[in-house]
Amino acid sequence: MTNWKVILNIAKTHLLTKFKQTSTAALGVTFGIGAYITLVCFMTGLNKMLDDLILDQTPHIHVYNEIEPSKQQPVDLYEEFKNSFKVVHSIKPKLSQSKIHNALPIIKYLNEDKNVRGAIPQVKSQIFYIAGSIELGGNLTGIIPLEEARLFNFQNYIIKGSTTDLHKNDNGILLGAGVAKKMSLDVGDRVQISTIDGEIFPLKIVGLFQSGIADIDNIQSFTNLKTVQRILGESDNYITDINVKLHDMSSAFQMSQDIEKQFKLKAIDVETANAQFQTGMTIRNMITYAVSITLLIVAGFGIYNILNMLIYEKMNDIAILKATGFSGKDVQMIFMSQALIIGIVGGVLGLIIGYGLANYINTLPFETEALPTIKTLPVNLNPMFFIIGISFALISTFFAGYLPSKKAKKIDPVRIIRGQ
Amino acid sequence: MKKVLETKHVHKYFRKPVLFHVLKDINIDVKKGEFVSIMGKSGCGKSTLLYILSTMDTDYEGELFLNEELITGQNNDVLSYIRNKHIGFVFQFHYLLSEFSVLENVMLPAKKLAEKSLEEIEYDAMQKLKILEIDKLAQKRASRISGGEKQRVAIARALINNPAIILGDEPTGNLDSYNSDNVFEIFKQLSIDQGLSLLVVTHDIDFADRTDRIIEMSDGEILY
Numbered sequence: 001m002t003n004w005k006v007i008l009n010i011a012k013t014h015l016l017t018k019f020k021q022t023s024t025a026a027l028g029v030t031f032g033i034g035a036y037i038t039l040v041c042f043m044t045g046l047n048k049m050l051d052d053l054i055l056d057q058t059p060h061i062h063v064y065n066e067i068e069p070s071k072q073q074p075v076d077l078y079e080e081f082k083n084s085f086k087v088v089h090s091i092k093p094k095l096s097q098s099k100i101h102n103a104l105p106i107i108k109y110l111n112e113d114k115n116v117r118g119a120i121p122q123v124k125s126q127i128f129y130i131a132g133s134i135e136l137g138g139n140l141t142g143i144i145p146l147e148e149a150r151l152f153n154f155q156n157y158i159i160k161g162s163t164t165d166l167h168k169n170d171n172g173i174l175l176g177a178g179v180a181k182k183m184s185l186d187v188g189d190r191v192q193i194s195t196i197d198g199e200i201f202p203l204k205i206v207g208l209f210q211s212g213i214a215d216i217d218n219i220q221s222f223t224n225l226k227t228v229q230r231i232l233g234e235s236d237n238y239i240t241d242i243n244v245k246l247h248d249m250s251s252a253f254q255m256s257q258d259i260e261k262q263f264k265l266k267a268i269d270v271e272t273a274n275a276q277f278q279t280g281m282t283i284r285n286m287i288t289y290a291v292s293i294t295l296l297i298v299a300g301f302g303i304y305n306i307l308n309m310l311i312y313e314k315m316n317d318i319a320i321l322k323a324t325g326f327s328g329k330d331v332q333m334i335f336m337s338q339a340l341i342i343g344i345v346g347g348v349l350g351l352i353i354g355y356g357l358a359n360y361i362n363t364l365p366f367e368t369e370a371l372p373t374i375k376t377l378p379v380n381l382n383p384m385f386f387i388i389g390i391s392f393a394l395i396s397t398f399f400a401g402y403l404p405s406k407k408a409k410k411i412d413p414v415r416i417i418r419g420q
Numbered sequence: 421m422k423k424v425l426e427t428k429h430v431h432k433y434f435r436k437p438v439l440f441h442v443l444k445d446i447n448i449d450v451k452k453g454e455f456v457s458i459m460g461k462s463g464c465g466k467s468t469l470l471y472i473l474s475t476m477d478t479d480y481e482g483e484l485f486l487n488e489e490l491i492t493g494q495n496n497d498v499l500s501y502i503r504n505k506h507i508g509f510v511f512q513f514h515y516l517l518s519e520f521s522v523l524e525n526v527m528l529p530a531k532k533l534a535e536k537s538l539e540e541i542e543y544d545a546m547q548k549l550k551i552l553e554i555d556k557l558a559q560k561r562a563s564r565i566s567g568g569e570k571q572r573v574a575i576a577r578a579l580i581n582n583p584a585i586i587l588g589d590e591p592t593g594n595l596d597s598y599n600s601d602n603v604f605e606i607f608k609q610l611s612i613d614q615g616l617s618l619l620v621v622t623h624d625i626d627f628a629d630r631t632d633r634i635i636e637m638s639d640g641e642i643l644y
Contacts, residue, residue: 006531010517017519320515323476324529324577325504327497414471417511417589 007330010321011337018310022342025306029346029397030353032299033389036292037354040385042361043288045378047281053212054277056153058270059243060252063259065100066266069093103239106263110244115255117247120147121239123228129221130192130200131183138179138219140193142228151245160187161207170227172206178218180208193231201231212368299346300396307339307404319413332409339401340394347393351386423488424585424617425450425473430482432468432640442468443480444640450585453615455607457628460637466621467589469637473619474507474587475499487584504533508578512590516570516577518563522554525562526576533581541580548576552606568599575606579616586610588620592627604630 015022069091075081100106103121110119123142128135145163148154155163159177166172175191185191185205193201203223210217229238246252252269259267271278311318318331358379366377432443442465450456460466471477472484475491478499483492486506491499516525526545530536536544549555552572557565562573571591578586588607592600604627610616611632620631628634636643 003532003534006528006534010528013519316515317517320517321528322500323474323503323509323511323515325500325532325581327500329497330500330532412476414476417513417515418467418471 003330004333007333008337011334011341014310014314014317014334015338015341018313021306021310025303025342026346026349028299028302029343029393030350032295032396033347033350033393034353034357035295036392037351037385037389038357038361039295040288040292041354041358041379041381042377043284044382044385045362045380047284048380049374049378050277051281052153052156054274055249055270057157057211058273059152060246060249060270061244061256061259061267062273063100063106063242063244063263063265063267064240065096065098067093067096067098099234099238099240100242100265102263103242104237107239107242110242110259115246115248115251117245118147118151119242119244120144120151121225122241122243123225123232123234123238124240125228125232126196127231128194129179129183130194131185134183135194136179136182136219138176138221140173140221140223140228140231142225143222144225145222152243157209157211159208159210165206166222166224169204169206170224171203172223172227173203174207174209174222175205176217176220177208177210178214179221180205182218195231199231199233203227296392296396299393300400303339303342303397303400304403307335307401308407310338311335311404311408314408315411315416318408318411319416322411322413323417328409331411332405335405335408336398336401339397339405343393343397343401346397347390350393351389354389355381355386422452423449423485424452424454425619426485426488427473428483428485430469430472430480430484432465432472432477432480442640443472446482446642448635448642450617450619452617453611455611455618455632456620456635457631457633458619458621458635458637459623459625459628462623464637465640466637470587470589470619470621474509475503504529505581506584508581508583508586510571510574510578510586510588510591512593516562516573518561520562521558522549522560522562522565522573523558525573526580529577530580545576545580548579549573551579552576568595568602571595571599571603572606575603579610583616585617585619588618588622590622591620592622592624600624600627 070093073086073088073091075086075088107119107121110116121144125140125142127138127140129138130136143154145154145166149163158174161174166174173191173193175185180186183191187205187207189205190202191205193203195201209220209222211220225239226236229236232238244255246255249270253271256267256269256272259265321331321334322328358381361377362379364377365375367375426449427446430443430446431441434440434442446469458466458469468477472480475484475486476499478496483490485491486502491502494502516522517528520528523542523545526548527541530541530544531538546555546558549558552575554569554572554576557569557573562570565573571594575586575591586607591607592603595603607618607620608630611618618631620627622628
């Protein structure tokens, strides 16, 4: 019975003759959706950048050999004192090696796990940088440069040179930016490294590294795994840390527990290591969604208001339509389709404006020490946001139109015709 | 002769502000081709009766027949269809859709009925406008024409689906005597030429005197 062509034609005429009101309502939706798209793209872009900053460079599981006192003291093993109260004074950790025992088989084992994207070794060592008569304390970490770049976006923190430069040069070093500045060194210069035992090695600076955290940049440098092993005079199974990156970050905690149990090593998962950061991220996401939903609801009320007004103005039309044979449902559909047309037009315009604004924000300069590779403000143009945006525009206009159109459906034509 | 419209024992009450018995045991009928007027003082319930006959008011007791079929108790969608197909309305105030053109106003009920193609509907609408001698106004906006013209457009709209009966609620009440005569002549012509049944509520005695039959009402009862 519903004749859509007639209904849409009436809806269209109503909308076009009240063009000002229609466009106000549609603009309400446009601004709501536009602001939502802009905001959500920008906020998630920022969030993603912060994610990259903290999470991408931290391993999902960090395995190392912690030096700590034995959990079970010898006295616990003695049968005679089994039921006595024991006091042990001045517990010291047992002297043991700082390397991971059997590291290479463990890495091989981890790399075979399906959930593991990669497990790579590191050698951490304490050294001194020597330039002329100055000695600076620092950390030198041996890495496999190309693997670090692949798994932990290491290249993002290299402000001069590249990971391949380090990979190609056995005597190369990626010097921390802070260290380089203090000792006024640059790429191509040489820096002397002294081990704790006093042995001195000259290394060539192939690049500069900047994490954005001054405390790290002032002491940290990187070189090839083999170079550090050579400097320390150790064999190539000398590995102090294993960094694991997983496909699914959420299984990190469980897996770290398994590794601790299986290999008797210390394994820290990323959530434990960055607990506050996770909380911050959740709260930022909540704020983004709270603000967007508020904007959309405000736009929805705008439509509700205008349709309500329109129905009061169109009382006579409604009565006459009903008298000439349009059913309540037809009248309801006329106003529902008006609401949805406003929603579609306003929503699509909003998507376009949001897309434009997000792209504009993406061109605004944004330079930060923390992320040397980022030059403009980050945005995340996820198609999902656009789908959510248009769906919300339709859903909110549907509800905004539903209540007034329901009223139009119930209007008694007799009362209006006789009331005049 | 075939009865187009008939009521049997129709009672109607207003519940607000106090219970009031508006229509008391109304039994009337309109035969095919008959031009009937309902007369009575204001408040005697003649308009109330008309809106019950129009199927728009369903809150009554008794039975209503259209083309000798019972339509009391039908659901709203069916009633809408019946109004659309079998009943034409002319009101005191012209009630056109002011944003549409004259032609579109006339075509709208036929488009809703959707029994004919758009070209046929447009041709029919132009025919009706020609009968009423307002075909020149077809493309004008409904809000831009005079009161007498509006009433003729409303009559054209009432005719578009070739209804069984035309109901008028003081169709001349808002017109000067020249236009009133004009509208009466149109009704009379339709009744004679096309065998159309008409039921018109009026308190214009001159108008009523010229119709085939007068139903006189007082205090919710039919006098004769």
